[in-house]
Amino acid sequence: MSDAEKTVPESADAAAPESAPERQAPRTLTVRVHRCGPGGANARFDDFRLPVRPEDSVLDVLDRIRVETDPTLVYRHSCHHSSCGTCAMRINGRERLACITRMLALGTDVVTLEPLRALPLLGDLMVDMRPMFAHIGDDWGYVRPVEKASTGVPHGVARYTRLENCIECGACMSACPVSSGTDDMPPPEARRGGHEAPAQAAPGADVADAPQERMFMGPAPLAALNRELARHPEQREALLHIGKGPQGEKHCRRHLACSRACPSGVYPAKDIMDIRMMHGGGKD
Amino acid sequence: MERIAIIGGGGTAAALAHDLILRGFSVAIYERGEFFSGATGRHHGLLHSGARYAVHDPEAARECIEENMILRRLVPQAMEQNEGLFVALDDEDMAYRQRLKDACAATGIPTRDYTPEQARHLEPGLADGVLAAMQVPDATFDAWRLALPFLATARAGGATAHNFTEVIGIDVQGGAVRGLRLRSLAEDAHGARGREWSAPADMVVNAAGAWAGKVAALAGVHVPIQPGPGVLVAIEGRVTNMVINRMRKASEGDIIVPQRRLSVLGTSMWLTDDPDHLDIPPEHVQRMVRLCSEMVPACAGAVIRSAWSAARPLIGNADATRPQEISRTFDCYDHGTRDNVSGLLSIIGGKGMTLRAMAEKTADIICRLTGRDAPCRTRETPLLPARAFYRS
Known part of the structure; x- marks a missing residue:
């Protein structure tokens, strides 16, 4: 291991005897990776067999396959610690971030990797995020003040701030049966408030078949919209007009899959219900 | 309009594309993976005040505080x-304190002293044994969303950016670059991968970060790049509001960067020739947690969310006895004067947060070489929001 050999212990701490953890033996697994061209053309699975260590994330393993076996493997990644939101995919049929999912913790001898649903396929594990961002304002904020600090604040800081917890990864879009067109719940007898029933794609149908203007914008944009409402109450009417519009909250059928899938502790289903309960937007 | 091809799709490339578009060039970026998938996305997300470098690397410290404010x-x-705090935990740290304060003053980094009581009022999670603390203008940033606005703005201005596109050759004829040989890695609609094509260019900028040596070799030239990977650890839970730094010379496990509901602990450092195979040694993970828990004890019991490696694109320095002594400043090399390959530049070194400054220096050289009289405008030109990237 050339990297390890070149490690230079530099501080007294680094040179001090460390109870170095034994590196556990790897296990050989099969990684079944979805491959395709643009639009899902020529979709198939390729199997890669390789040794996996307990500490390896799915992303670590993908990087190893790309560097050592197949440089043409297409997947998105950037921060490797669940902040950027680029590496969401379906891992053994569930939406997860590849960077924080330990391969061996999945407990299967074959690990299947597929792209997110609900978004157009660009290739292999990569989807086109533009349809999601089409419903999130460019200028909507991404930082918010901390509600109340329990401590003092340093000189020059009026209130501590936080980046939004939503990392806009698309996991909720894929998990939502409505936005992914996999909803097998029977159509509702009547819609609340006499709203027109949303266009429901048949299970398994290509979501692209549904008329664009009546399709659900998905959980992530509505969650972002609710946060923007909190930031800018003065824009309530305009924001609710979007949230309660033809592609808005009325499509939600309370599956709650979005909240379960979120890797970041956001609960989009709650945001959607908040919007549903609000008056305004020219609908109530 | 001169065509500038940029090799690499990291933060430096994005900022350079933005700068060059503002100065009237035609720009194309080529990146073999996803944008920002190298070191740009993977660092701890510290918007350095520069204090970490003030004592031993004042040039890098000045770059940091200037870019921090911009x-x-x-x-x-x-x-x-x-904001951030430097905390002293032992006599050695206290001995370093005055040097640090003096060096910050000399490099223009504002500081403010706190007593241990004041420091723990700000950050109750600090170790009981804190002897002194000093505020510096650190901040936390989201690496992806700091770089993306540069790329979004460059694209809106006409730059093209090609991800999953590998540069396989640099076309040099008569001592001058003529363009790039490229290969598409993604599958096309006909099920084919690896389609190759050529793109003409008047100038080529090697902005491949830790991979700059491999790229330079395509043109038969050498750059003194020294990839310097390190391990970072993200733990569940936010242990502090502010960034916490150990008040001693740059070493390992001396920084805690809280962000959202995480805390990022860093960083180790070693040297390698191969930025593609980055190991994540478990003993480094353990060491980062242990060293950071000296500053904030809660780090020790936290669940590890992720551990990863990133390769710093260091400028090689055979005189440095420890990797941490290698300067974190940057430099731009004109291979026309160095190697008789005109039209080829390499930008190496630097840090994630000095992307704009690296771009400015490189674009200044491109203007000089092309005889274009256009000042840098990136300090004051507003950037599009990150999400605008998905409009184009």
């Missing part, structure tokens, strides 16, 4: 501007 203005939506 980026706070340009990309406020990518940051938690919650």
